[in-house]
Amino acid sequence: MYGQQLKSEFESRTGSFWPLNVGQVYTSLDRLERDGFVESPGADVDAKTRPYVITAAGQVELDFWLKDAAPPKAPPRDDLVMKVMIAVSIDPEGSVEIVQSQRRQLIERMRTLTHVKATPAADTPLLLMCDAELFRLEASIRWLDTVDARVRAGVSLLGAPDETSVAPEEIAVEEQR
Amino acid sequence: MNAISAQPKTVETPALELTSVCRTYGEPPNEVRALVDASLSVARGEFVAVMGPSGSGKSTLLTIAGGLEVPSTGTVRVDGQDLGGMEAAGLADVRLRRVGYVFQDFNLLPALSAVENVAMVLELAGRGRRDATQAAIEQLGAVGLANRLDHFPDDLSGGEQQRVAIARALVGGGRLLLADEPTGALDSVTGESVMRTLRSACDAGTSAVVVTHDAQLAAWADRVVFLRDGRMVDHTEPTVPPMTGLSPS
Ligand SMILES: Nc1ncnc2c1ncn2[C@@H]1O[C@H](COP(=O)(O)OP(=O)(O)OP(=O)(O)O)[C@@H](O)[C@H]1O
Ligand SMILES: [Mg+2]
Numbered sequence: 125m126y127g128q129q130l131k132s133e134f135e136s137r138t139g140s141f142w143p144l145n146v147g148q149v150y151t152s153l154d155r156l157e158r159d160g161f162v163e164s165p166g167a168d169v170d171a172k173t174r175p176y177v178i179t180a181a182g183q184v185e186l187d188f189w190l191k192d193a194a195p196p197k198a199p200p201r202d203d204l205v206m207k208v209m210i211a212v213s214i215d216p217e218g219s220v221e222i223v224q225s226q227r228r229q230l231i232e233r234m235r236t237l238t239h240v241k242a243t244p245a246a247d248t249p250l251l252l253m254c255d256a257e258l259f260r261l262e263a264s265i266r267w268l269d270t271v272d273a274r275v276r277a278g279v280s281l282l283g284a285p286d287e288t289s290v291a292p293e294e295i296a297v298e299e300q301r
Numbered sequence: 302m303n304a305i306s307a308q309p310k311t312v313e314t315p316a317l318e319l320t321s322v323c324r325t326y327g328e329p330p331n332e333v334r335a336l337v338d339a340s341l342s343v344a345r346g347e348f349v350a351v352m353g354p355s356g357s358g359k360s361t362l363l364t365i366a367g368g369l370e371v372p373s374t375g376t377v378r379v380d381g382q383d384l385g386g387m388e389a390a391g392l393a394d395v396r397l398r399r400v401g402y403v404f405q406d407f408n409l410l411p412a413l414s415a416v417e418n419v420a421m422v423l424e425l426a427g428r429g430r431r432d433a434t435q436a437a438i439e440q441l442g443a444v445g446l447a448n449r450l451d452h453f454p455d456d457l458s459g460g461e462q463q464r465v466a467i468a469r470a471l472v473g474g475g476r477l478l479l480a481d482e483p484t485g486a487l488d489s490v491t492g493e494s495v496m497r498t499l500r501s502a503c504d505a506g507t508s509a510v511v512v513t514h515d516a517q518l519a520a521w522a523d524r525v526v527f528l529r530d531g532r533m534v535d536h537t538e539p540t541v542p543p544m545t546g547l548s549p550s
Contacts, residue, residue: 224527224535231352232537234520242500242521258517265516273354 126175127153139253161185204264208271216275223275227268234261314381316477316508317343317366322375324361324531335361336372337531343477343510347539348503350519351512353528359512360405360481362528366510367400367479368392379477398426401470403480407462409454409469415441415461416450419469426473440472441465443498445491459486467495471502478502478509484518496521 125133127149134144153176156162161182164174178186204226211219237254240246246254324336336358343349351359364370365377368384377384379399384392396402401422409418419437424430441450444464454462463486470478478499484492492515500521503509511522519525527535 220529224529228525228527228535228537231516231519231525234516235522235525235537238517238520242497258520262516269354 125177127172130176137249139249141253156182205267208268212271212275219275220272223268223272227265230261230265230268234258237261313345315342315378316345316347316380317341317510318376318378318381319362319366320376320378322362322365322372322377324358324365324370325373334531336365339375339528339531339533341366341510341526341533343508345508346503346506347524348500348509348511348522350522350525351510351528352514352516352519352525357528358531359528361531363402363479363481363510363512366477367402368396369402397422399476401472401476401478403463403466403470403478403483405481405485407454407466409462409465411454414451414453415446415457415465415468418454418465419472422469423473428473436472437468440468443471444468445494460488460491463487464491464495467498471498471507474502474505474507476507478507478511480509480511482512482514484513484515489517492518 128146130153131144131146131149135142150172153162153164157164157176161179162176163179164176166174208219208223208226211222237258241251241254319339319341322336322339323334326333326335339358339362341349341362351362353359361370365372366379368377368379368387371385379395382395382399384395387395410421413421416434416437419440420430420433423433423436428436438447438450441447441464444467446461446464446468449457449461449465452461454465457465463483467480467483470476470480483499484495487495496518499507499509499511503523509522511518513519524539525537526533
């Protein structure tokens with residue numbers, strides 16, 4: 125398979141959400157060839173004109189990569205989470221309106237994606253990409269619902285010690301039982 | 302599919318119109334204000350989702366809209382007919398002919414098969430048995446139950462019973478569909494296929510009000526209304542472009 129072809133295959137298989145830079149594809153192919161995961165005849169010819177084939181070692185590596193979970197990362201910096209936490213810290217009661225405004229906009233975004241799913245032209249890669257984004261947005265909405273419920277229950281999100289908070293000694297006692 | 306939804310939806314009599322509806326349970330000081338000054342107009346062919354925390358009045362709104370409960374104050378109109386001051390017989394007729402209700406606990410008749418449960422609604426409204434059975438078979442097919450027609454409710458899974466209840470509310474078309482958590486027992490792909498069925502029923506002229514906790518399902522609606530402490534606190538704007546004819550960008 126040629127680099128240009130690889131680029132368009134990747135894009136069509138992932139719902140065209142992440143456009144690839146073709147230069148980047150050749151750089152990656154270069155590295156894969158160096159590591160023995162792909163091979164190509166005529167190593168001194170320009171990469172653009174060469175077809176590449178996956179090697180047996182490449183197959184093994186690909187299989188491993190597909191099954192391997194991504195390494196854990198620190199939670200990504202999330203504007204929504206930041207805004208809501210700041211709003212709650214300033215004025216818990218007033219945050220209700222801010223939470224609702226965020227919730228409405230998330231639902232509107234979900235509706236746009238659902239429209240895309242409803243088009244007859246939606247093929248499997250596009251449906252799967254929309255689903256992935258919809259689940260992400262849904263998770264944010266569920267988090268907002270929880271914020272709402274906690275603020276309503278009067279739980280201090282700032283962690284100020286109150287009667288209901290559990291002291292470290294109590295946890296230790298709990299563990300000994 | 303978009304022939305109907307592309308029409309302006311406000312020229313006709315709304316399929317459902319709640320005006321300043323309040324519902325109070327109990328006596329002071331223990332009274333519960335389940336619904337406070339709720340107004341909602343649902344056009345023909347419109348699909349409205351209702352969201353809100355537990356106890357915010359969603360089921361109360363739905364039961365009042367379907368004539369199963371009476372408001373403390375305010376008016377309810379179904380197809381322009383005021384339910385207030387209607388005789389019991391008139392109300393029963395509205396519930397049978399104009400409203401399809403999906404209860405949170407399905408409410409299927411255990412002695413009737415799936416197809417009989419669905420066909421019964423049309424037969425009670427005066428359709429012949431063969432005709433009603435044919436329509437029931439088609440509607441059950443549309444919710445993915447073509448191979449469960451003769452099962453009795455006890456022999457169906459929870460999700461299948463739920464889909465029979467939805468088929469019963471949709472069969473024959475043209476009624477106002479009121480559904481309380483209609484996809485609670487369904488996995489996400491089955492839930493989505495039920496929503497697609499609802500969506501195309503609405504594109505063909507059915508009006509629907511669906512209560513749901515599930516944002517992914519609410520996203521199939523034209524408009525989402527948010528309840529909180531019995532009040533309608535917010536709503537999304539009605540969909541500008543129809544569901545169809547939008548391309549991914
Ligand atoms: N028959 C009744 N008698 C007294 N109170 C009632 C009655 N029906 C409902 N309520 C109260 O009215 C409020 C709204 O109830 P409703 O069933 O409409 O909530 P909901 O939004 O459907 O909640 P959920 O998501 O839990 O189903 C609740 O506080 C409930 O306790
Ligand atoms: Mg309820």
